[in-house]
Amino acid sequence: MQDITAPQSLPLAGWAQAVRQSTIQQLLAVATQPGMLSFALGLPAAELFPSDAYARATAHVLATQPHALQYGMPCEHLKHFIVQLMAQRGVVCSTEQVFLTTGAQQGMSLLSRLLLDCHAPVLVEETIYSGILQAVEPLQPHLLTVPSDAETGMDLDAVEALLIEGHRPAFIYAISDGHNPLGISLSLEKRQRLVELSRQYGVPILEDDAYGFLCYDDSWSLPPLRALEDDWVFYIGSFSKILAPALRVGWVIFPESLVSVLSALKEGSDINTATFSQRTIAAYLEMGQLSDHIADLRQAYGLRRDAMFHAVTTFFPSGTRCYQPRNGMFLWVELPRAVDMEVVLRIAVEQKKIAFVPGQAFSVVRNHAVDRSMRLNFSRCDPEHIMQGIAQLGELLSELV
Amino acid sequence: MQDITAPQSLPLAGWAQAVRQSTIQQLLAVATQPGMLSFALGLPAAELFPSDAYARATAHVLATQPHALQYGMPCEHLKHFIVQLMAQRGVVCSTEQVFLTTGAQQGMSLLSRLLLDCHAPVLVEETIYSGILQAVEPLQPHLLTVPSDAETGMDLDAVEALLIEGHRPAFIYAISDGHNPLGISLSLEKRQRLVELSRQYGVPILEDDAYGFLCYDDSWSLPPLRALEDDWVFYIGSFSKILAPALRVGWVIFPESLVSVLSALKEGSDINTATFSQRTIAAYLEMGQLSDHIADLRQAYGLRRDAMFHAVTTFFPSGTRCYQPRNGMFLWVELPRAVDMEVVLRIAVEQKKIAFVPGQAFSVVRNHAVDRSMRLNFSRCDPEHIMQGIAQLGELLSELV
Numbered sequence A, B: 001m002q003d004i005t006a007p008q009s010l011p012l013a014g015w016a017q018a019v020r021q022s023t024i025q026q027l028l029a030v031a032t033q034p035g036m037l038s039f040a041l042g043l044p045a046a047e048l049f050p051s052d053a054y055a056r057a058t059a060h061v062l063a064t065q066p067h068a069l070q071y072g073m074p075c076e077h078l079k080h081f082i083v084q085l086m087a088q089r090g091v092v093c094s095t096e097q098v099f100l101t102t103g104a105q106q107g108m109s110l111l112s113r114l115l116l117d118c119h120a121p122v123l124v125e126e127t128i129y130s131g132i133l134q135a136v137e138p139l140q141p142h143l144l145t146v147p148s149d150a151e152t153g154m155d156l157d158a159v160e161a162l163l164i165e166g167h168r169p170a171f172i173y174a175i176s177d178g179h180n181p182l183g184i185s186l187s188l189e190k191r192q193r194l195v196e197l198s199r200q201y202g203v204p205i206l207e208d209d210a211y212g213f214l215c216y217d218d219s220w221s222l223p224p225l226r227a228l229e230d231d232w233v234f235y236i237g238s239f240s241k242i243l244a245p246a247l248r249v250g251w252v253i254f255p256e257s258l259v260s261v262l263s264a265l266k267e268g269s270d271i272n273t274a275t276f277s278q279r280t281i282a283a284y285l286e287m288g289q290l291s292d293h294i295a296d297l298r299q300a301y302g303l304r305r306d307a308m309f310h311a312v313t314t315f316f317p318s319g320t321r322c323y324q325p326r327n328g329m330f331l332w333v334e335l336p337r338a339v340d341m342e343v344v345l346r347i348a349v350e351q352k353k354i355a356f357v358p359g360q361a362f363s364v365v366r367n368h369a370v371d372r373s374m375r376l377n378f379s380r381c382d383p384e385h386i387m388q389g390i391a392q393l394g395e396l397l398s399e400l401v
Helices: A014-017 A023-031 A049-063 A078-088 A103-115 A130-139 A156-164 A188-201 A258-269 A275-286 A290-315 A341-352 A385-399 B014-018 B023-031 B051-064 B076-087 B104-115 B130-139 B156-164 B188-201 B255-268 B275-286 B292-317 B341-352 B383-400
Strands: A100-102 A121-124 A141-145 A170-172 A203-206 A233-238 A250-253 A332-333 A371-379 B098-101 B121-125 B142-145 B173-175 B205-208 B233-238 B250-253 B331-335 B373-377
Touching: A014 A130, A014 B014, A014 B104, A023 A141, A049 A275, A049 B051, A078 A100, A078 A250, A078 A275, A100 A103, A103 A130, A103 A203, A103 A233, A103 A250, A103 A258, A103 B014, A103 B255, A121 A130, A121 B142, A130 B130, A130 B255, A141 A156, A156 A188, A170 A188, A188 A203, A188 B051, A203 B104, A258 B023, A258 B104, A258 B130, A275 B275, A290 A332, A290 A385, A332 B341, A341 A371, A341 A385, B014 B130, B051 B275, B076 B098, B076 B233, B076 B250, B076 B275, B098 B104, B104 B205, B104 B233, B104 B250, B104 B255, B121 B130, B142 B156, B156 B188, B173 B188, B188 B205, B233 B341, B292 B331, B292 B383, B341 B373, B341 B383
Parallel strands: A121 A141, A121 A170, A170 A203, A203 A233, B121 B142, B121 B173, B173 B205, B205 B233
Antiparallel strands: A100 A250, A233 A250, A332 A371, B098 B250, B233 B250, B331 B373
């Protein structure tokens, strides 16, 4: 053998050398500490999980399906229920167009690898869910960004300007309802214009609709992008926010011509979506209780949203900007003056046992408005705790801002 | 807006345009047809799943853990059990070095993205588990290959020659026990030499040990590579073959200094490994029945291996080469003369309702020996069906070869 000296450390891929633990990951450890009042993460209310019904579903599956623990084909029965769910969102699709994933996040990861060549461009908002950046990161993409207005969402003039300049991103990432972290739902005009741009320039849209079913204003509910455009929109849905995140089951509505390549990609990623979860969710859906459960969530979370919006406008420093979200789990709050949010968070956690996410955690391009912003989750805690917690946070902010 | 014409079809990533449905994926549809006698896939025996005990574990978790369906941190209790399991394989590690994954396949996918830059080289055997190729494919790697001997496994002279030439693959993919598809377990000398090459040239090893616990010869069981080398070996383990694949839980033993980057990668891929599966597996392990269950599997699969080896040597054309595997789920069979295995498979499925995987499905570099080979699974069917099925397959081969 040659006389050579081995490198002292493992040679990682280039992108990996710059990665630190995500803010969200760090906060999960904090938010799950006993006694912590967490407005940080997008957690559903644990007390509202349909645990008894789900327990009956799992017992039934294990008692009656001898292959419940075996590898298996994607569950047609579950896909059939998803087609019905999608119809409630105004989306017409067939079971052949439903692709089961390990939660919505895997939908993003798979579609990123399906559409994005190494180093190619993608288009995201300047302030956006950090998970989409984590999904594309190993492909070392060129990030094209557009601003978002805190009241109306993605700046479509900026999108069009990029396309006119000749940019052709592998996809545009969009959240039409209950934007994470901004809380915005797009107007019908914006939805129509966005799919028109997609069609005209031949740029696919990844529509992340994790929060679409959690709508708190019946008269306002609008169709997702996929309802307006079949061919260019990949729709990403999930049971995490409407049933239970611990099962990791979501879906993609996609052009069925891509089933072979998407199946191969999925197989290489984790073989298949846990067939036991597929079967037990199908058994739960068979009980016919999901619509009532979603209605319960909308009522409960709607009250929590109202409580938090009221508390922020009451207890936060005057001049604080905040809009009432129509969907989802988050309130985006912009303070009137500069403040070091990392410091606010540290003091809030240590002295008040209250957690939230600093706006910077979602910023691709930093700016002053994001630096003095925070994302607050309203789904996890009941209205009383929300009032108490926001009052305490407001008190702290009044001292620091 | 400009007057431009949209592309007629979705612009996919370059690698994706060449992908067809995998042979394994196609065969899953065939193998799960009613009445099919499948020697095709690596399926555990469904009748041996500990369904009753697992049903008790799920009922217990749902009745006693209010956050069972919530997002959560990786389950420390489960990691603790995995450390104990690893000790049985001779691997010393701590819970901080255990990283939970959505099955072993996700371990491969995550580690590929962790270690492999776009277009960089990786080293695999010419005949190898197709899942590792699917895992690396979106990164469009340069595949360095080495031959394998059907009796002794990976050709380490060829590995060393590549390293001496100056090649530095991002990793070497290795299966030390129950090679898929060749069935081989490496000798202790080969294990020692492989980790020595890894150390000397600074090239990490991805050790896929999905089949390590399924050993059919007590006196022969050897330590995995990770037991011989802590720093350069990433060990990939799984509950799929020793408990149940439908839960999708596996693990990686890795240098804990990489926890931040691996956590970020995992979060971007599917947030976390299904916490409900983590909790229920931990509850099952708490019952203390896994060791007995693995012992039962080893006894049952050992008999099936013997039955299949005996049947192949009895019923297949004379001159057929086949070695008795010491681990795993597969027998690799090389026929004495050229034959179109796709034709054999089609006739076997249509006329005999018997399925297997043609060797070509695992070939990175085609050669005549692989073209006339097949992989046979012996874990799924009982010895009687194995004897009958192999006799029928032998009859068919005698006509065709």
